[in-house]
Amino acid sequence: MAPGFDLAVVGIGNMGVSVLGxxxxxxxxxxxxxxDPRKVETVAKGRSVVPEEGADGVFAEGLASxxxxxxxxxxxxxxxxxxxxxxxxxxxxxxxxxxxxxQVLADLAACAPRGQALVIGSTVFPGAIREHxxxxxxxxxxxxxxxxxxxxxxxxxxxxxxxxxxFIFGLRDPQHVxxxxxxxxxxxxxxxxxxxxxxxxxxxxxxxxxxxGVKVCFANELDALCRSYGADTERVLRLAFEENERGRLLTxxxxxxxxPYSGPCLPKDATILGGILEDRAAPWMRQASVLEALxxxxxxxVDFLVEDWLAKGRAAGxxxxxVGASFRPDFNEMRCSLALPxxxxxxxxxxxxxxxxxxxxxxxxxxxxLACRGDKExxxxxxxxxxxLEEVWGSCAVVLLNRALDAGEWxxxxxxxxxxxxxxxxxxxxx
Numbered sequence: 001m002a003p004g005f006d007l008a009v010v011g012i013g014n015m016g017v018s019v020l021g022x023x024x025x026x027x028x029x030x031x032x033x034x035x036d037p038r039k040v041e042t043v044a045k046g047r048s049v050v051p052e053e054g055a056d057g058v059f060a061e062g063l064a065s066x067x068x069x070x071x072x073x074x075x076x077x078x079x080x081x082x083x084x085x086x087x088x089x090x091x092x093x094x095x096x097x098x099x100x101x102x103q104v105l106a107d108l109a110a111c112a113p114r115g116q117a118l119v120i121g122s123t124v125f126p127g128a129i130r131e132h133x134x135x136x137x138x139x140x141x142x143x144x145x146x147x148x149x150x151x152x153x154x155x156x157x158x159x160x161x162x163x164x165x166x167f168i169f170g171l172r173d174p175q176h177v178x179x180x181x182x183x184x185x186x187x188x189x190x191x192x193x194x195x196x197x198x199x200x201x202x203x204x205x206x207x208x209x210x211x212x213g214v215k216v217c218f219a220n221e222l223d224a225l226c227r228s229y230g231a232d233t234e235r236v237l238r239l240a241f242e243e244n245e246r247g248r249l250l251t252x253x254x255x256x257x258x259x260p261y262s263g264p265c266l267p268k269d270a271t272i273l274g275g276i277l278e279d280r281a282a283p284w285m286r287q288a289s290v291l292e293a294l295x296x297x298x299x300x301x302v303d304f305l306v307e308d309w310l311a312k313g314r315a316a317g318x319x320x321x322x323v324g325a326s327f328r329p330d331f332n333e334m335r336c337s338l339a340l341p342x343x344x345x346x347x348x349x350x351x352x353x354x355x356x357x358x359x360x361x362x363x364x365x366x367x368x369x370l371a372c373r374g375d376k377e378x379x380x381x382x383x384x385x386x387x388x389l390e391e392v393w394g395s396c397a398v399v400l401l402n403r404a405l406d407a408g409e410w411x412x413x414x415x416x417x418x419x420x421x422x423x424x425x426x427x428x429x430x431x
């Protein structure tokens with residue numbers, strides 16, 4: 001017999017109202033379930049329990065058409081194709097209290113029909129699905145446990161759920177999607193779903209919210225500094241961030257892991273900004289500043305990588321290697337290159353270092369002088385950076401990959417033994 005409802009929503013709070021309202025707005029049949037009889041009575045009258053744009057209208061229409069029911073009886077969820085769980089997981093220090101959520105899962109496991117999808121929308125920390133929640137379904141391998149990180153604005157959740165910027169489902173195995181999930185949610189949400197692992201979905205929510213927090217702190221600190229110069233902060237931020245289709249700040253171009261930032265601009269500007277902070281930081285910024293933390297984090301990442309590289313070279317008693325000596329691949333600017341702190345430290349300790357870069361391999365002295373752009377420190381590194389790739393790869397105990405190798409370079413290395421690698425550019429080699 002076909003289920004009586006498309007979706008049962010367990011927990012009629014802010015999130016539950018939004019999801020329930022979105023499904024009702026699309027003409028779906030819904031069961032609202034909550035332990036609080038006052039909430040159930042309110043929904044049973046066709047009204048929302050929280051202020052939510054459009055909720056009262058869709059609730060009233062759903063009730064009038066017979067598509068909405070409400071109950072305190074969790075076992076009624078067995079009459080739904082999917083169950084969406086939005087119960088509270090309150091903070092307990094730096095952890096979540098999953099006791100209510102775990103009890104809901106245990107109770108559902110006792111009554112759920114075979115193959116039902118249990119979709120968790122409640123806030124969870126990374127690792128919670130596998131470590132804390134999955135055990136509640138022991139003995140019910142026929143049920144599907146799904147995590148859906150939901151991104152909603154309070155008061156506008158129905159519209160946000162219907163047309164989200166991200167539509168993600170975390171699964172035990174993303175290659176095996178429970179058929180009920182795309183059939184049920186795909187009929188309501190106007191976005192293409194992404195099916196990922198539980199852990200990836202958990203981290204997607206955490207990263208999203210952390211980045212929102214970074215942006216708030218970043219903007220507030222800049223406001224204090226801009227106003228100290230008499231600049232209009234909002235105008236400054238719009239100038240910096242409003243971009244045409246060729247812009248890069250608002251894309252993923254700088255949002256993927258890789259090497260620490262380097263080059264002629266970012267480190268210099270970070271240092272200058274540090275001086276401005278010292279002179280003009282507001283009192284509340286002096287003990288903890290996001291802007292200062294950015295510079296310190298980058299510098300400490302560089303220090304960590306240098307120490308790791310040096311330690312591996314010292315232990316082996318062989319030369320240290322670098323692949324990629326320039327500031328960026330396929331460009332012969334070496335000033336402020338990430339390779340320089342590595343070379344400086346090795347030479348300061350008297351450790352031999354060999355570097356390869358396609359811009360400098362076998363380069364003549366006169367051409368190298370032009371590439372140095374008058375920098376005397378770089379001129380002194382002529383013999384360090386002009387080595388063939390094969391020499392660096394074959395002679396060094398450890399090699400820092402400071403560029404992505406192309407197909408031709410991999411071909412040159414295919415018959416050589418591989419040294420220990422510190423890979424900063426995703427060449428597919430573990431550090």
